[in-house]
Structure formats: structure tokens, C-alpha cells
Amino acid sequence: MGNNEKRNTFKGSLGFVLAAAGSAVGLGNIWRFPYLATKDGGGMFLVVYLVLALTFGFTLLMTETAIGRKTKQSPLTAYGALNKKWRHLGILACIIPAMILPYYCAIGGWVLKYLLGYVTFNGSAAAQDGYFNAFISGMAEPLIMTLVFLAAVVFVVIRGVNKGIESFSKILMPILLVLVIVIAVFSITLDHTDDSGITRTGMEGLAIYLIPDFSGFTLEKFMTVLIDAMGQLFFSLSVAMGIMITYGSYVRDDANLNSSVNQIEIFDTAVAFLAGIMIIPAVYVFSGREGMSASGPGLMFVSLPKVFDKMGTVGEIIGALFFAMVFFAALTSAISIMEAVVSSLIDKFSLGRTKAALIVTAITAVLAIIVCLGYNVLYFEAVLPNGSTAQILDIMDYLSNNILMPIVAIGTCILIGWIVKPETVVDEVEKTDTKMGRKGLFMVMIKFLAPIMLTVLLLRSLGVF
Numbered sequence: 074m075g076n077n078e079k080r081n082t083f084k085g086s087l088g089f090v091l092a093a094a095g096s097a098v099g100l101g102n103i104w105r106f107p108y109l110a111t112k113d114g115g116g117m118f119l120v121v122y123l124v125l126a127l128t129f130g131f132t133l134l135m136t137e138t139a140i141g142r143k144t145k146q147s148p149l150t151a152y153g154a155l156n157k158k159w160r161h162l163g164i165l166a167c168i169i170p171a172m173i174l175p176y177y178c179a180i181g182g183w184v185l186k187y188l189l190g191y192v193t194f195n196g197s198a199a200a201q202d203g204y205f206n207a208f209i210s211g212m213a214e215p216l217i218m219t220l221v222f223l224a225a226v227v228f229v230v231i232r233g234v235n236k237g238i239e240s241f242s243k244i245l246m247p248i249l250l251v252l253v254i255v256i257a258v259f260s261i262t263l264d265h266t267d268d269s270g271i272t273r274t275g276m277e278g279l280a281i282y283l284i285p286d287f288s289g290f291t292l293e294k295f296m297t298v299l300i301d302a303m304g305q306l307f308f309s310l311s312v313a314m315g316i317m318i319t320y321g322s323y324v325r326d327d328a329n330l331n332s333s334v335n336q337i338e339i340f341d342t343a344v345a346f347l348a349g350i351m352i353i354p355a356v357y358v359f360s361g362r363e364g365m366s367a368s369g370p371g372l373m374f375v376s377l378p379k380v381f382d383k384m385g386t387v388g389e390i391i392g393a394l395f396f397a398m399v400f401f402a403a404l405t406s407a408i409s410i411m412e413a414v415v416s417s418l419i420d421k422f423s424l425g426r427t428k429a430a431l432i433v434t435a436i437t438a439v440l441a442i443i444v445c446l447g448y449n450v451l452y453f454e455a456v457l458p459n460g461s462t463a464q465i466l467d468i469m470d471y472l473s474n475n476i477l478m479p480i481v482a483i484g485t486c487i488l489i490g491w492i493v494k495p496e497t498v499v500d501e502v503e504k505t506d507t508k509m510g511r512k513g514l515f516m517v518m519i520k521f522l523a524p525i526m527l528t529v530l531l532l533r534s535l536g537v538f
């Protein structure tokens with residue numbers, strides 16, 4: 074475990090905030106948040122999400138960052154450093170990113186393929202029916218794209234915390250933010266008259282997104298909104314898989330955790346919110362309300378290319394900007410996932426960074442190839458407890474996000490709330506002469522509310538109700 078003395082640190086708070094925001098801002102912000110917002114009554118979802126972000130999200134993010142900085146360990150060993158009996162939680166927290174990385178790289182490969190298509194002015198091909206399925210069920214191309222994406226990730230991780238993660242985040246995250254804003258502004262200025270003579274405008278689409286829709290409002294519907302928002306928030310902040318512990322362990326002892334955690338949350342929530350402004354009006358203008366029911370790969374790789382196609386030449390440019398933005402979002406998230414595993418190997422087995430990174434890359438490459446082949450020679454159809462059909466990618470996603478992550482988060486709340494006590498986190502935050510904000514709220518959340526909410530989430534994922 075021993076290389077604490079020469080442990081890397083982020084040079085400044087800004088580097089930490091942007092690296093953590095780079096992890097948090099990912100595919101979830103872009104392809105899931107806008108979909109949930111339209112499904113769950115627009116403004117109502119936004120308000121519920123915001124309240125949860127300031128309470129539940131804040132508690133989990135603060136806890137993990139503080140555990141990281143206090144122990145100066147990565148997840149595999151950090152839990153054991155807090156309490157020996159809980160070291161197994163660290164193993165679980167480390168298995169999750171190892172499991173997510175292969176399929177995240179497969180999706181990163183798909184994004185790369187579309188980015189290359191648009192920058193070579195070939196985007197309209199992606200609007201053809203069946204294009205996406207033909208691509209992912211192909212043999213060589215998805216594999217090559219996935220491995221190139223993985224190579225980009227390991228390139229940054231091998232460069233290390235400062236020269237790799239911190240400096241790349243400082244470049245990519247501001248560019249990402251500018252791209253999101255440019256596309257969002259463009260989206261609300263759109264209008265289009267379809268074949269039946271109906272004109273729809275971007276502003277109308279914006280209204281659907283922002284104005285709360287209370288029609289058919291019931292307690293049951295409210296519960297659905299609450300659980301959707303909670304699940305989304307949890308995934309979106311990249312908590313419960315050791316990432317924020319890892320990044321927290323690189324934060325300098327004189328950095329202000331209070332303000333950093335707030336800034337990460339603001340960045341993540343702002344990008345999710347802007348993604349809605351970017352996507353909802355554009356899809357509404359060209360495909361009407363029916364077009365707005367897609368999410369995930371269906372939205373990104375099937376619906377949106379059709380929307381870009383209907384914009385004509387400008388659609389090629391907007392498509393290229395959009396996929397560049399998604400590529401940066403996916404890359405910085407994948408970097409954080411790999412770093413959580415790599416730093417765990419470095420801490421536990423005293424390996425060098427390059428060696429640890431290459432080991433993780435080799436294992437990930439094999440698993441990522443299996444994920445890709447899941448649409449080809451290894452194709453089968455499984456059914457998940459929520460009723461959707463699934464391939465290898467979906468099964469890994471379901472196991473990690475819906476089962477293992479809530480378990481690790483519940484474990485973390487119990488460990489901090491009841492065993493090592495919440496004061497451990499408070500003391501860590503207040504080490505720098507700052508008073509911890511929302512302290513009372515934090516105590517109640519970590520001991521009672523967060524574990525209860527997470528248990529509800531877990532039971533719901535398991536299909537219990």
C-alpha cells in the first residue's frame with residue numbers, strides 16, 4: 074500500500090473540479106436526462122432533480138471525496154483504511170468500474186464512428202434506416218473503433234494525474250461547455266413546417282421541457298418521478314464506484330472541499346439541463362411529440378442523425394459539433410473509470426502506473442471485444458427484470474448500475490453514518506478552516522434518508538415493486 078509519500082495531487086482546485094466534472098458529465102447527461110425530463114412532466118422533474126441534487130447528491134459526493142482525501146487511498150484499500158472489517162466493500166467498489174469500462178469503451182467506439190462520419194461530411198448516411206444496427210452488428214468496424222477509444226483513454230491515464238487527467242480535463246471541459254451552449258442556442262431558434270403543413274418552433278419545444286405538466290398527476294406518478302430522478306442523479310454524479318474516492322485522494326489538503334463539491338454539482342447539473350435545451354426543441358421541431366420518446370442509443374444514434382439530416386447542410390456541421398461534444402464527455406468519463414481501477418492496483422500492489430494501466434487495458438480489451446461480439450456471433454436475447462430485452466452490454470450495465478452501485482452506496486452510508494461516524498467527513502471538510510455547509514442536513518441524510526432512499530431504488534431495480 075505504501076507509496077503515500079509520493080502520491081500525485083491535482084495542482085489546484087480547478088483541476089480537481091474539472092476532472093471530477095469530466096467524470097460526472099457523460100452519456101447519462103446527454104441521452105438520459107432530457108428523455109426523463111420529457112417523460113416525467115418537464116419542469117416537475119427538473120425541480121425534483123434539483124432538490125435531490127442539493128440534498129442526496131451533495132451527501133454522496135461529499136462523502137466519497139472526503140473519504141478519498143482523508144485516507145489518501147484508492148477505493149480498493151480506502152474502505153479498509155477507515156475500518157478493517159469493511160475492506161470487502163472496497164473490492165466491490167473496484168469491481169464496478171472494471172465492469173463498466175469495457176462497455177463504456179464499446180459505446181465510446183460508436184460515438185467515434187459517428188464523429189468520424191460527420192467530420193468527413195458523410196453524416197447523412199447515418200440517417201438511413203437500419204444504419205446503426207448494421208454498424209454495431211458488423212465484425213471489424215465496431216471492434217476497431219472500440220479499441221481506438223480504449224487506446225485514447227489509456228494514453229491519458231498513463232500520462233498521470235497532472236499531465237494526463239488534470240490537463241486534459243482543463244482543455245476538454247471548457248470546450249464541451251461552449252459546444253453545449255452553442256448547440257442549445259441553435260436548437261431553440263429552429264422552426265420547421267412538415268409535409269402536412271404543421272409548423273413547430275424550438276420555443277414550443279423549450280416550453281414542453283420547462284413548464285411543469287401536472288396533468289394526470291397522482292401520488293404514484295410522483296413516486297415514479299422521484300425514483301427516476303434519484304437513479305439518474307446517482308449515475309450522473311459518478312458516485313458509488315470509487316471514482317470520487319480516487320479523485321478525492323488526489324486533492325490537496327489545503328483545498329476547500331465545500332466549494333469544490335458545489336462546483337462539481339453545478340457543472341454536472343448545468344450540462345444535463347443544457348442537454349435538454351439542446352435535444353428536446355430540435356427533436357420536437359423535426360419529429361413532433363412522438364419523436365421525443367427515444368432515449369439512450371436509440372436517441373443518439375438513430376433519432377438525432379435523422380434530425381440533423383432534416384436540417385440540410387447545417388445539420389452536418391451541427392452533427393459534427395454534437396458528436397465532438399459527446400466524444401469529449403465519454404472520453405473524460407472513461408478516463409475516470411480506468412483511473413479508479415489503475416490507482417487501486419498501484420496502491421494495493423505497489424505497481425508502476427504504466428504497468429498497472431497496461432494490465433487494466435489488456436483485460437478491458439478482451440471484455441470489450443466480447444461486448445462488441447454480443448451484437449454479432451455472440452448475439453442472444455435475455456430479458457431483464459424491468460422487461461426489456463438485453464444483450465451482453467445491457468446485462469453488464471444492469472448489474473453494475475442497478476444492483477452493485479446501490480449496494481456500495483448503501484454500504485458507504487452505513488459505514489460513514491454509523492460505524493466511523495459522519496464527523497469523520499465533517500472534520501475532513503473543516504480541516505481547512507471552512508465551516509461545512511448544510512451540516513445538519515448532511516447528518517440526517519447520511520444516517521437515515523440516503524440509505525432508505527437507496528434501498529428503495531435497489532428494490533425497484535430488482536423488480537420487487
Ligand code: PHE
Binds near residue numbers: 101102173
Ligand atoms: N456520470 C456519467 C454520466 O452521467 C457516467 C458515468 C458513470 C461515468 C459511472 C463514470 C462512471 O454519464
